[in-house]
Amino acid sequence: MTELPRIAVTMGDAAGIGPEVIVRALLDPECAGRSNCVVVGDAARLRRAAELVGLQPDIVTVTDVSECEFVPGRINVIDLGLIPEDLPFGALSPVAGDAAYHYVRVASELAMAHEVQAICTAPLNKEALHSGGHIFPGHTELLAKLTGTSEVSMMLATPRVRVIHVTTHIGLIDAVERIEPGLVERTIRRGHQALVDAGVSEPKIGVCGINPHAGEGGLFGRGEEEEKIAPGVKAAQADGIDVVGPLPADTLFFLAGRGDYDLVVAMYHDQGHGPVKILGLEAGVNITVGLPVIRTSVDHGTAFDIAGKGIADHRSMVEALRLAAEMAPTPSAV
Template identity: 85%
Template structure:
């Protein structure tokens, strides 16, 4: 048995920056030494990306993970061959959206069958995904569907703060309506377990309120903190989880940023994403918590405005791969 995890790296939307950041990240010596990565995507698109960024890797199309060879300068690709060679960079394409779906589908199958120990995803474009006939808000919901998982959480990780979300890709009014004590409790538990699995023995968790000043004793809002959030927190406290809240979100993120909390529980998408992206977009990583497989991702989009120009920052992809290595079971068939 080898201790080097095998990671399926999905190419994301081929019209975006995914191919560029993948090529750069997989040629980083710290990544090639830590993981055996197999790209699920389009070999020719990766070759185009390599030329754009001025690199000359040996990009080899393979059919199975078992065919991969891990030598310096080589990138192994399970080539689905779904993209036309003249696909333009920087534009929404139904073809690219459909291809992005199939990259994830194949990676999920490989992970569920144990052929890889983690999935690391490059960004997809939601408009392209849906134009390609796959009606999902994003990776999180798509992976839940593919793995038969009823409920998952999105966790964002940076060197300064980690955030898990009670709700994500829904409108704010719908998010407030969906939040209830059971969902808050389950989200806290998923976040707690994720940190324990990552080596934090006793995580300290802070839970955001919904309203300004966490409602300030009923002054703001309609009592959401007391009815929707506090009961879920109290159940987790009774089970010995070191969790506090609901707390004012602005203060909580400040305290977490200086190290007082290991994890922040955000109630809705922008409450968590805004502070995280200010604190460390270039090193941010998205983790889907609650899946039966490990999944990490870059914490940025397809960046169509700079796709194909060779200037995309690949640091988030490197961090996503590093976190996948840390979280993946250290076992792979030798």
């Protein structure tokens, strides 16, 4: 019998849709037989979410991964007991923000100790995280800090397009200032290695420009393409990586969408996120590339406007769990 990877699933912000999508995803037949999951969160909140979505799983509290029993209909929970019973859904809460931090912290500790082989995260709310005393732009930067990783990249994956970002959670002017050849090259290399690890033996990579038409030979912008991007692309090419650019972003995403490229390197947050989200949030998965552990996530937020109503779409969580299971090693291989 094939040994299944163990995945720590963090509950995210308890006031958002995370508890609902976790319960639905872990009971979805699509997730059956792919991995063994343990939720790091709050058992009472998950029971409440199960009631909201009309499901009746056996939600069992454990103190350690070794206590988990992976059988159909059972959800194992490492319960940190941080969420008050009367915490409302759909409202910003410092308590929920602090709890979301600790869920990720514990999951990271489990992963670094090889108790689990991957982490899959439900969404947290950045404002709640900050109000809870944890000043990080998001999961990507938080996980880098917790695992002692100096530099990571965000990759978004859909069935049609994969995108890795040179910069993410900073303003546009700051992003342009931060982009430089070394960072571009390292991002290309991280993306290339991630695809090779995922079974794409010779990935074809396209790199976006910053300006319209990738600067049109200096007509637009201030020469950023030639100064900041082209040298990084050439350095990766010299090492045998199949990468081209800088290319006009709009054209590149069209070509990638029809299958000409396995990966697009976006220069800043919205340049990469916009095209992916047009394809549908339910299909998107967020991957942190460069960590010493596998981490995937849903590609949507806490959705406070529908939290607690039992109507949240759980398909992105199913996809995130599927991808985590595919990328993770088996326990005996670690």
